[in-house]
Amino acid sequence: MIPKSHPRYESLMMREKISEGVKKGLVHETGMIAHGRGEAFDYLLGEKTIPPADNAAVAAAAYLRKAKNAVISVNGNVAVLSARECIELAEAANAKIEVNLFHRTEGRVKKLVEFMENKGGSNILGMGADARIPGLEHDRGKCSAEGIYSADVVLVPLEDGDRCEALKKMGKKVITIDLNPLSRTARTADVTIVDNVVRAIPNIMDKMKEEHDWDEIMKNWDNKKCLQECMAHITRRLSSYEF
């Protein structure tokens, strides 16, 4: 039991969720390594939503609002950290949810679909994948024809660069959430939210409720500039750090 008074309560609870997820077969064992890398970047950001990430959340909200067939792709880490929030965002954005895994096994897809349903999700896609993302070898290219395959906008948090690139080649708009602004995914996506998934998903929800000129936001969105601002934020923060 981690006491709520512990100064690093939230961070430790996230670790617990990931570790429990591995024991239950929801999270792939390398998901712990991915989480650790994310934690390190979150430290550099100050464990809060930085202004460029907040702007990216507005851009993500714009793409989701304007989408005809949006899909939120959920993997092991995202499910155990943010299942409810993904379900709420899908409802608000009229988007589908698809369990789509990097380390795919049918057993883990089934467990994750059931996990999402137990959290209140309905019609969770991913089982019996009947389509393929072109250019991706082996099982990680498998997806659902009515989900990711036919989507115009895909939100893929904690993604790998390869798949992000393959989705872009299919002509989709890709939104990602990645604490590492240097990752290939971060550099390939159309909209990159450099933030922790646990903060970013509720933030996109909040932005969707605001009044914006969504077309103008999409037209003016510059993802490279946003990533540069994220790096500048980290650099400023480190160079002025007081011990």
Ligand code: PTJ
């Ligand atoms: O469940 P599966 O089989 O689909 O596998 C999922 C993982 C995450 C293991 C797989 O996609 C993977 O190996 O991802 P990578 O290539 O390690 O990339 C994960 C990225 O997410 C890294 O750049 C991390 O910095 C970042 N990250 C980790 N935790 C978080 C995060 N970004 C946002 N929020 C987090 N909580």
